[in-house]
Amino acid sequence: MNFDDYRGIWIYVEVKDGQIAPVSLELLGAGRVLADKRKTELAGVLIGSGVKTVAPMLFQYGADVVYVYDDPIFEHYRTEPYMRALLDCCHKHKPEVILYGATPSGKDLASAIATDLPTGLTADTTILDIEEDTGLLLASRPAFGGNIMATILCKKYRPQMATVRPKVMKALPPDPSRTGRVIEEHIELHEEEMRTKVLEIVRETTKKARIDEADIVVAGGKGMGSKEGFQLIHQLAEVLGGAVGASRDVVEVGWIDHHHQVGQTGVTVTPKIYFAIGISGAIQHVVGMQNSELIIAINKDPNAPIFQSCHYGIVGDAFEIVPLLIERFKEEIPKLKGAHAKEEIRHA
Amino acid sequence: MLHIVACIKQVPDTKIIKMNPKTNTMDRASAPAILNPYDAHAVEEAVRLKKKYGGIVSVLTMGPPPAVKAIKKCIELGADEGYMISDRAFAGADTLATSYALTKALEKIAKQRPIDLIICGKMTIDGDTGQVGPGIARRLNIPPLTGVKKVVEINKEKGYAIVHRKLEDGYEVVKSQLPCLFTVEKDINDISFAPLPNMIKAARYQPTIWTADDLEDVDRKQLGLKGSPTIVSKVWAPPKPEGGKILSGTKEQQVNELLSIVLEKKELFV
Numbered sequence: 001m002n003f004d005d006y007r008g009i010w011i012y013v014e015v016k017d018g019q020i021a022p023v024s025l026e027l028l029g030a031g032r033v034l035a036d037k038r039k040t041e042l043a044g045v046l047i048g049s050g051v052k053t054v055a056p057m058l059f060q061y062g063a064d065v066v067y068v069y070d071d072p073i074f075e076h077y078r079t080e081p082y083m084r085a086l087l088d089c090c091h092k093h094k095p096e097v098i099l100y101g102a103t104p105s106g107k108d109l110a111s112a113i114a115t116d117l118p119t120g121l122t123a124d125t126t127i128l129d130i131e132e133d134t135g136l137l138l139a140s141r142p143a144f145g146g147n148i149m150a151t152i153l154c155k156k157y158r159p160q161m162a163t164v165r166p167k168v169m170k171a172l173p174p175d176p177s178r179t180g181r182v183i184e185e186h187i188e189l190h191e192e193e194m195r196t197k198v199l200e201i202v203r204e205t206t207k208k209a210r211i212d213e214a215d216i217v218v219a220g221g222k223g224m225g226s227k228e229g230f231q232l233i234h235q236l237a238e239v240l241g242g243a244v245g246a247s248r249d250v251v252e253v254g255w256i257d258h259h260h261q262v263g264q265t266g267v268t269v270t271p272k273i274y275f276a277i278g279i280s281g282a283i284q285h286v287v288g289m290q291n292s293e294l295i296i297a298i299n300k301d302p303n304a305p306i307f308q309s310c311h312y313g314i315v316g317d318a319f320e321i322v323p324l325l326i327e328r329f330k331e332e333i334p335k336l337k338g339a340h341a342k343e344e345i346r347h348a
Numbered sequence: 349m350l351h352i353v354a355c356i357k358q359v360p361d362t363k364i365i366k367m368n369p370k371t372n373t374m375d376r377a378s379a380p381a382i383l384n385p386y387d388a389h390a391v392e393e394a395v396r397l398k399k400k401y402g403g404i405v406s407v408l409t410m411g412p413p414p415a416v417k418a419i420k421k422c423i424e425l426g427a428d429e430g431y432m433i434s435d436r437a438f439a440g441a442d443t444l445a446t447s448y449a450l451t452k453a454l455e456k457i458a459k460q461r462p463i464d465l466i467i468c469g470k471m472t473i474d475g476d477t478g479q480v481g482p483g484i485a486r487r488l489n490i491p492p493l494t495g496v497k498k499v500v501e502i503n504k505e506k507g508y509a510i511v512h513r514k515l516e517d518g519y520e521v522v523k524s525q526l527p528c529l530f531t532v533e534k535d536i537n538d539i540s541f542a543p544l545p546n547m548i549k550a551a552r553y554q555p556t557i558w559t560a561d562d563l564e565d566v567d568r569k570q571l572g573l574k575g576s577p578t579i580v581s582k583v584w585a586p587p588k589p590e591g592g593k594i595l596s597g598t599k600e601q602q603v604n605e606l607l608s609i610v611l612e613k614k615e616l617f618v
């Protein structure tokens with residue numbers, strides 16, 4: 001294997017309902033840094049049906065080149081056709097690095113590609129760097145349930161590949177003046193030969209449950225005592241207009257369903273305000289919320305690790321503090337709204 | 349008669365494991381070895397499918413000799429047969445080398461009894477990758493169905509399976525040819541209590557154990573550390589956060605101070 005034949009940093013771009021997944025834009029931001037260090041091109045690989053139109057967006061967010069496989073057979077993500085397309089692209093254009101979002105389909109695709117090429121694949125990366133002269137990718141990730149961080153290398157194979165956790169890297173501000181080259185590719189695939197078929201897609205999470213998009217998340221833990229006690233979390237979320245989050249232990253005992261779980265095996269959230277109430281602050285929980293703008297902890301144990309990971313903490317009983325909070329917010333928020341309305345009128 | 353194979357792994361319980369702060373290595377003695385929690389759901393699902401459609405459930409693991417205990421746990425859960433591949437040659441395997449060795453073992457099992465379905469856990473709690481299952485599927489050239497949260501139907505005569513695959517905002521209903529491989533989510537089932545006859549069977553059970561030499565057409569260069577493209581170059585403790593400000597005063601004062609901190613972000617409330 002001659003490493004000099006492998007050039008360029010690639011991002012596998014996910015598109016759903018005509019929208020580029022946020023993680024793909026984040027990866028373009030991270031990939032731009034790597035490409036600049038290596039003085040090479042940053043490419044996006046776009047696979048889908050009717051996806052060509054999003055290419056200009058990828059340029060604005062940092063790509064120099066976009067490879068496009070646009071065909072009805074790619075309407076829904078399926079391992080087989082997507083893998084065929086990406087393998088085709090790899091064999092033709094030989095990248096040195098491919099990054100994927102650590103999303104259900106990104107992980108699925110990356111695992112298949114790594115096995116086929118074969119090459120190394122680092123899972124759930126949270127820190128990325130590259131050696132300028134050798135092109136060695138330094139992919140670091142939490143391991144053993146978040147107890148340690150490890151840097152993983154792939155010295156003898158190219159391309160080097162990693163899946164990268166959503167919401168960790170930063171997208172660049174879009175630059176409307178940036179453009180690039182679109183390279184249209186094609187492979188022969190026939191629907192009759194595909195071994196899987198998507199029969200139906202069911203979207204089931206309501207807006208409220210999408211805690212990864214909420215500005216305020218009120219999360220409760222085992223300290224809420226019972227499903228009834230956990231209602232306080234719902235009530236506080238309600239007055240604040242926020243979403244409800246939970247620790248894994250709460251999900252496990254069935255006080256709330258899995259969509260609400262924050263952490264390593266749940267969702268990663270970065271709201272403007274995160275409340276952790278009756279949550280001990282285990283590392284697996286903290287990794288899912290530590291990038292929130294403002295973290296507030298309420299716990300009756302002054303030694304709870306959550307106080308290490310918050311900006312402000314109250315040592316106290318949630319059953320005394322939270323009802324007080326609810327009451328006070330109920331008084332104050334309408335006043336804010338009123339003041340704002342007056343302000344609007346004055347400006348009008 | 350379905351033949352379902354669940355791939356399972358024995359892992360240290362990373363929830364209670366202690367780390368050596370000097371070397372950043374795990375103190376394995378500090379944590380009991382358990383059946384990977386996600387794999388318990390894989391076995392449970394295999395056993396449920398067996399009860400529904402008739403068939404045989406085998407479990408397969410790659411690991412050191414004590415991993416027999418994890419196989420016994422699967423027998424308690426209702427598995428019929430256990431296979432273990434154990435050899436120094438397998439040590440230090442990353443996901444690529446793991447899926448290679450497991451595939452060789454699956455090929456050997458399939459010679460004795462053709463396999464209709466392979467079920468893996470979503471991920472292991474020590475490796476945390478979820479890459480081994482799709483790797484096996486690729487090597488066997490069968491469709492991988494990751495994130496399965498419900499099995500709707502298995503039809504061996506007509507050769508298909510229909511499942512629900514978890515998506516970020518819902519699920520999709522997928523039909524796949526058999527044989528195929530599932531990786532399963534935790535919410536696919538609740539683990540049943542092991543009935544007494546299973547416990548008795550498990551206590552006496554001895555799995556079939558193979559070394560690298562027992563497997564056929566093995567390319568030794570693809571096994572263990574040698575066959576692993578990824579290397580761990582550095583480990584360090586995750587940075588300790590600095591800690592926040594603890595509010596003081598009476599409850600009412602604390603609540604009022606918190607209120608003013610929160611309401612400072614007034615754009616969120618208007």
Ligand SMILES: Cc1cc2nc3c(=O)[nH]c(=O)nc-3n(C[C@H](O)[C@H](O)[C@H](O)COP(=O)(O)OP(=O)(O)OC[C@H]3O[C@@H](n4cnc5c(N)ncnc54)[C@H](O)[C@@H]3O)c2cc1C
Pocket residue numbers: 145220221222223224246247248249250261262263264265266267277278279280281282283284285288298299300301304316317318319361362363473
């Ligand atoms: C591989 C792996 C992955 C994991 N993934 C996740 C994950 O994604 N998300 C996650 O959250 N966890 C995860 N965990 C579990 C994690 O290690 C912890 O077990 C879990 O986060 C603990 O939940 P908790 O804080 O609600 O419960 P506990 O640890 O039981 O903490 C309860 C807290 O409430 C406080 N409390 C009790 N009563 C009151 C009261 N009246 N008022 C105020 N405070 C009170 C207590 O002081 C205590 O600190 C994972 C574990 C492993 C091994």
Ligand SMILES: Nc1ncnc2c1ncn2[C@@H]1O[C@H](COP(=O)(O)O)[C@@H](O)[C@H]1O
Pocket residue numbers: 354355356357384386387390408409410411443446450467468469470471472473475476477478479480481
């Ligand atoms: N050593 C092993 N032996 C058997 N199955 C394994 C092994 N390692 C991983 N698996 C299977 O692959 C899944 C994903 O593991 P991982 O890629 O390590 O997260 C697990 O849930 C198991 O089903």
